[in-house]
Amino acid sequence: LVAARPLVRGLVGDKAGAWDLAGELPADLLTDLGARGLLCAQVGTEYGGLGASSLANGEFTAFVGGLCSSLRSVMTSQGMAAWTIQRLGDAGQRAEHLRHLVSGGLAAVAFSEPDAGSDLSAMAATITPDGDDVVVTGRKVWTTAAAYADRIVVFGRYGDGAAAVVVPVSRPGVRVTRVADPLGCRAAGHANVELTDVRVPAGQVLGGTGQSLPLLVTAALAYGRMSVAWGCVGILRSCVEAVGAHARERRQFGTALIEHQLVARHMAELYADERSATLACAHASRCWDEGSPDMVAATVLAKYTGSRHAARGAATAVQVLASAGARDGHAVARAYRDAKLMEIIEGSSEICQLMLSRHALAADY
Template sequence: MTATPTAGRLTAREEFRAFADRHIAPHADAWHRAQRTPPEVVRLLADEGLLGLPVPREYGGGGGDAVTLGLLAGELGRACSSVRSLLTVHTMVAHAIQRWGSRSQRETWLPRLAAGEIVGALAVSEPGAGSDAAAVTTRLVRDGDDWVVNGHKKWTTYGETAGLFLVVGRSEEGPTALLVERDAPGVRTELIEDMIGIRASMTANVYFDDVRVPGGHVLARPGLGVSHVVGAALDLGRYTVGWGCVGILDACLEASVDYASTREQFGSLIKEHQLVRRMISSMYTDARAARLLCLEAGRLRDERDPGALAATSTAKYFAATAAGRAAADAVQIHGANGCGPDYPVQRYLGDSRVMEIIEGSAQLHQVGLAEYAFQERGLRRRQR
């Protein structure tokens, strides 16, 4: 599968949907229970050109635009939020290298990431540092031409299987981002099990004990690790997570409509009950509104419009909170069946809860969106 022009996006979405329905959705519950993504899934995504979709063609990728990447994230999110998480973190690392890496770094890493030879993971969060990336305590110390890394990263999505970590730590020059290979001596990972959601995402603690990294692995320059490298990566992450929430909304709606159309209570199908219809109408509306917001964010990103930042934050905030409401209602519609393992709505509920936290919590977006509102209003007043 390759990137498509605007006229072909509907076809691209149908291809992505067919792929997800055939290869991902039927196995998502089993992977959720096993808390693992089989390695052959990663290989399949790579072989189909999906892991490298947004990587420029000159580096072996598909050269896909933001809207097409979003459509892919939406269909993967509908089938399995954990697999969508793989797409998110992998493309975040690739994007950071593409934007801030040297020519040598791009030529070394982008072809391998596009081909799925290695999985990329973002190692930023720590036990004491989440949304505030500048508060990380991982230490980066120069030693000749190398850097020595010491620290503990937590909540590293696909950290248990990643071959390349984008690590952010503190150096004498300020927050610094560098690339650390998994097989470097002193790197150790520990799977975090029994998470509330995205349980197949192989999220891990990652420990760096006197890990020596070549100086040529620093992205951008020391001091720009958070403001530039991580900022750009997280912005892309918010975008794909927002689309993943559109997928959860679609999945909740499909499951609820199917269940309500076959389940009888008090002598009639529950789809005839007014309060069930109210919940489904809310899902229906939210799914379409979230999709439109994500499409707008993607369009602005492709046009390199300065408003893309606010649009992406808006889309992620609305889609994530709407997915949370839809998942809760989907479980309610399923009743006791929704609380057990036989229906996927239980998985949707846990996954949606994670979506309201990662790539900027709902509360962080509320604060930021209010600031955008004040700025836009102030600009209009000055233009009068």
């Protein structure tokens, strides 16, 4: 994955700001990176994927996140779809869908609904068996990358339990409407997805039916949290670079900004935020790669730490660049808007705090 960095850097170049302003990533960029397996690099080689570890994929995610959070968001969705299929799908489903996702196909994951945000137990979408098919009905909101995806993993109620089903966007009854003017990650293809009596073969339901909703959702969210956390590391690193370059170059009161101690303190705090977010992410990825029982808590901690630090660090970066960073489309202005959203998605900071408080009570030092 380290070898793929020059390619990605070349493809993204200095275009992330323009993509953000336009609210659109080039379709061929996504297809190209997808067909190289780079949008979901942990998919195994047996499916044509790169078989990357969580740690290697995490560092790559941070790299992409430092260039363009919208592209990184699409990676998060693609990886989350792949991980959900990997975890819940049977051998045939894994072979079909995972091969598709490393061949240029694009997927999104839809949990959230108008009345089911933090509380996904309020989910109302239904997946109903009907002969050899299931019928999917519901309204999903804010589905990242849905505007680009050809398949959406939809979570819904199935009888007394829940299920996840892979819905091709081309099916009659699927309507994808872009979220207008998102605050950040504006080119990530956020969309609302309306499903009206969408009929798909029952074989598209992942891993059986009537499962526990919290268990289903937790499997998918674990990947999403890890990916968002590493993306936040990327945001922080881009801010460290931007602040470093500006504070060395710009002079006020007869000296470089970095020579002013209060500016140096900003730099130090930003660096400390980046380093501690990186350590939290690396620890969580190692837990993931080792199959450690600490993985769930470590992933929540990484997501919480990464997103909090990124939001604070990006605000600091805007502060140091001041008017130089106060233009829409500037890297630190983008970071500021993008980072704020990271405190909301994949379990808001408050939801993470609730989970971490329970882990803290059980801590045994």
